[in-house]
Amino acid sequence: MNTQFEILIKSRQLILKKVENLSIEQLHKIPDGFKNNIAWNVAHLVVTQQLLHYKLSGLNCLASDELIEGYKKGTLPTGIFSEEEFEEVKELLIGLPDTLQEDYEAGIFTEFTTYETSLGFVLDSVETAIAFNNLHEGIHLGTIMALTKLV
Numbered sequence: 001m002n003t004q005f006e007i008l009i010k011s012r013q014l015i016l017k018k019v020e021n022l023s024i025e026q027l028h029k030i031p032d033g034f035k036n037n038i039a040w041n042v043a044h045l046v047v048t049q050q051l052l053h054y055k056l057s058g059l060n061c062l063a064s065d066e067l068i069e070g071y072k073k074g075t076l077p078t079g080i081f082s083e084e085e086f087e088e089v090k091e092l093l094i095g096l097p098d099t100l101q102e103d104y105e106a107g108i109f110t111e112f113t114t115y116e117t118s119l120g121f122v123l124d125s126v127e128t129a130i131a132f133n134n135l136h137e138g139i140h141l142g143t144i145m146a147l148t149k150l151v
Contacts, residue, residue, distance in 0.1 A: 001104065001127065001130070004127075004130045004131055004134060005097060005100070005101045005104075005130075007134045008049075008097045008100070008130070008133070008134055008137065009097045009098070011134065011137045011138065011141055012045075012093050012094055012097060012137070013094070014141060015042060015045070015093065015141055015144055016090060016093065016094060018141075018144055018145060018148050019038055019042065019090075019144070019148070022038065022148070022151065024080070024081070024082070024083050024086065026038070026151040027039040027042075027081070027086065027151075028077070028080050028081070029150075029151045030077065031147065031150035031151065034147065034150075035076060036076060036077050036143075037077050037147065037151075038144055038147050038148065038151065039077070039080075039081050039086060039089075040071060040075075040076070040077040041140045041143055041144050041147070042086075042089055042090070042093060042144070043067060043070070043071040043081075043089050044071045044072075044073075044075075044140065045093060045136075045137055045140055046063055046067065046071070046089060046092045046093050046096065047063055047067060047068050047071040047072050048072070048073065048133065048136060049096060049097075049100070049133050049137075050062060050063045050068065050096070051068065051072065052115075052123065052129040052130075052132065052133050052136075053100060053109070053126055053129055053130065053133065056112055056113050056115055056123065056126075056129060057108075057109045057110075057111055057112050057113075057126055058111045058112075058113070059108065059109070062092075062096060062099060063092060063096075067089070067092075073118065100130075104126070104130075109126040112124065112125050112126055112129070115129075117132060117136075119135075121135075
């Protein structure tokens with residue numbers, strides 16, 4: 001599992017590097033042909049990781065209900081983060097993988113509700129959820145990379 005955690009941490013470091021010099025306006029711009037923006041993608045990754053790992057394991061998520069409701073699957077950008085709010089999202093993005101690894105190693109993931117993703121993958125354990133989440137993160141990293149060229 002260590003490799004899975006390393007992949008998650010590295011992908012999030014890449015995302016932070018891609019967005020570090022962008023203005024709040026660039027983070028929220030939706031280019032033609034896209035339905036979301038960089039800020040939405042970053043928050044969506046925080047939320048999805050929490051839902052796939054913690055909620056499906058019957059545990060409390062470490063992101064706020066407000067963030068989860070605004071950025072879960074099926075949502076679109078409706079608001080604009082202030083610089084301070086986006087800093088908080090970035091702190092969650094970079095900090096939560098360490099918490100996940102600590103919680104996994106502590107053995108808190110004892111239950112799991114089977115879930116079929118929109119891509120057709122069936123998640124039946126926290127381990128499959130962690131692996132799938134890394135695929136999901138890679139998809140959104142690609143989207144973020146494309147968006148940074150257009151903003």
